[in-house]
Amino acid sequence: MKHLLGLVLLVTAAQALAQTPREDIHTDFVLYNRRVALEKDLRDRVVAKHFSTPLDSNSEDGYLSGCWAVEQFLFDSPVVMQGFDHLFAGYDQLSYDTKRALLEAVYAVAPLRYQQQVGAVLAKEADARLFALCAVYLYRADRSVEHANTLKIKMVEQFPGYDTVAVLRELQDYLSFVRPKMPAIGELFAYRGATGVKTIYSFQRWHRDYPGLAIVQNADGSFVRDGNGRLQVFEQLARSGPGLPYFLTNGNTPQGVYSIQGTAVSGTNYIGPTPNLQMLLPGEGKWSAYFHDVDTAAGEAGHSATGEDSLQRYRALLPPEWRDYSPMMEAWAAGAIGRTEIIAHGTTIDPDYFKGRPFYPLTPTMGCLCAKELWNPTTGHLLVSEQNNLVNAFLSTPGQKGFLIVINVDDQQKAVSREEIETFINKNPRR
Template sequence: MNFRSLLLLSALALTACAPLTPQQPSPAEKRYTAAELLALKPADFSWPATSVDGERALREAAVADIRARLALPAGPERDAALPKLFDLVAQYNAEIPAARPLLLDALPTLDQRDPEFQRALLTAAHTLYAQDAAPLLWPLLPQLTASKPFAIAAYTLLQADGAAADRLRALVPQQFPAWADDPRLTALMRRLTPSAAVPPPVPELLAAPLRPGFPAIVSLQRPGRQQLGLALVRAADGRFVRDAAGQLFTSPQLALARTGLPGTLTNGNTPQGLFTLVGAGTATNPNIGPTPYLHTKLPIEATPAEFEHAEAAADWSEAVYDSFLPESWRGVSPLKEAWLAGRAGRDELLVHGNTINPAYYAGSPWFPGAPQQGCLISSEDWDPATGRLLASRQLTLAQTYAAASPRADLAGYLIVVELPGDGPVTPAEALALVTAAGR
């Protein structure tokens, strides 16, 4: 059986597990008001691909696709198959050793490829093979003339050897004299030039109104994103949501992308900083599933008016972004990552649920989280027999936010901020910060 036949079988198997038949068009995306969101129950949702049989068929089709791509002879057809190959290998955590030689063979030729192909393969190197790829990247680095592939290669070298920072820091201005005008290279240079500055107290950020009268989700995360963080909800009156017993509402949330790349790069981790929240909807991405997501936008992706949730006369600038932050946090570089990510063109970073089997990542420090492409992800429990939703941290978070909002359109904000420390962020840490904020 040839490669195209295997791809067809793979597509059919994927479709067989999907909630739509091949004859059904994808529906228009459903948008929710606050009242509609609050009326939902887990039993309202099912996703056949999360059942045991559905998930098995999906994985078998993906592994068959991987193996078909691996079996291709060297040449243009195999080259064209490589980006999707490594994407599947990373998602399903499958055939990683078998795919390694194809990546290492391709790296020395990347200077002859277009920037998007470079991005895809360098991302695979960073995600799966940093140590093996590093010796091949040093001679390639001067040939990478686009900032995105260059930055991915640099982060991969840094991951393989932290001592590479000095050499990389010297190379950036030599190769890109105008690096300070490029958001990806600006973020890279900040990573290569560690600051001794101590960030302001997090409670000052948690107490900040952003814009009065709007609710906010605060996502507390660890640097590196290898551990689960926690999402909190601050109501429109500025108080953090608690239950009837007075316990602070917290919900586990993963801000790690499969690539592990920084937030200024395609499919990188969720950027640290401020987003606007402009509603809720149902995604068409099968890895997100049917549970409503909260629709967040970065600066630039959103207009200044969408950030203000009102008319805005000013065009985007760093000063406009800073105006949403408390004064003590306006000069803090890490919280500018969202601003740089928006300038770099990142978009569609949502707060959503998950239909990917977390078992693919068993043994990882973020388990039972399941990383995807840079969004904030909450875990969900699906019935293994039927694929019906049993429990959803995502739905609970979205409804807690909706209940804390006085607005039918759910307009508000999202803040992602990192906390030093090891291990998952704990409810006790969150409570101490909220208490110190007087909220």
């Protein structure tokens, strides 16, 4: 159940070699009766039944499954809180996976209720990742400098060698972060447009409850437009289910540069059969694959023929004005910590789970870029697919590889608009 609900994003190797017509994409998973049955099972058995059972070694797996369901579908009810109460009461006896799932689920749907319990866990937690989960939960409730300093002091006390642990180094930076001024986006367009490599830009808000937009820049520097010359934009959500910070597993999509390796079709029902973009974080897999080295022997250890190391090469994917812009290092940090399998995909999840939320009808995942898809629940065919449109736009010119850059543009409390993106492009001399 962990793997089913966690959207671990294991994909098949089936490569999409050409553009896919939307009308050819179908799945029975979205049919009305199956959606109704799934929701009933999730609410009644996976959550309510498991969370109402006394917690012991025999029932723990059920509690684990319930936590995964809560954080993916954002279920919030008295029975959910009852389950959390049981888990905190028996925290010391839980397995690592159950502890992590509990802390993620509590972060997802109970932002203030469990400060006392999470504080007690943090005070004695010896695992760095679980400590970080507790710290970000408590920091979200109180973002004062004094509280941040208190958390950092506790980290140093409990982990004297914290500066050798990647997740704790990033936690320290997160607790100290002051948002810098973003460089001119036109400089990024011009620089990437001169590289001869296709680039997708995913523009997001700092508050990831609000959807973003992606655009495609061709290898010649031009942007993909429709037959009438209108810029093509594609709705994407970069919010994870629990909404955790970028450096934690199952957190929001990190900002920075991803390497597009091609396209594939997922074997995961919740992602669905629409072609996705396979991507690598920096440090995920071979450096030669990440940098698209023609000579596969080059870059295996993160070095080029000129001796540049992987960090230098990563920064060189960006123009000089952007290389010291710290948000572009989120993807680098996430890769160093061990996040993997962040891709750009569609969704078969019923958006009705998220009615009333700012990102509706888009659906969150466990850290990927998820495009809007709406399905016909009678026939199982796609009605709307921003994902298929994005993949087809990327494949409209030769080549299946390139880069994707995720950028938070500002903190407006609304979805990113076409007008904003067109303004960015109109300020760019190469459009």
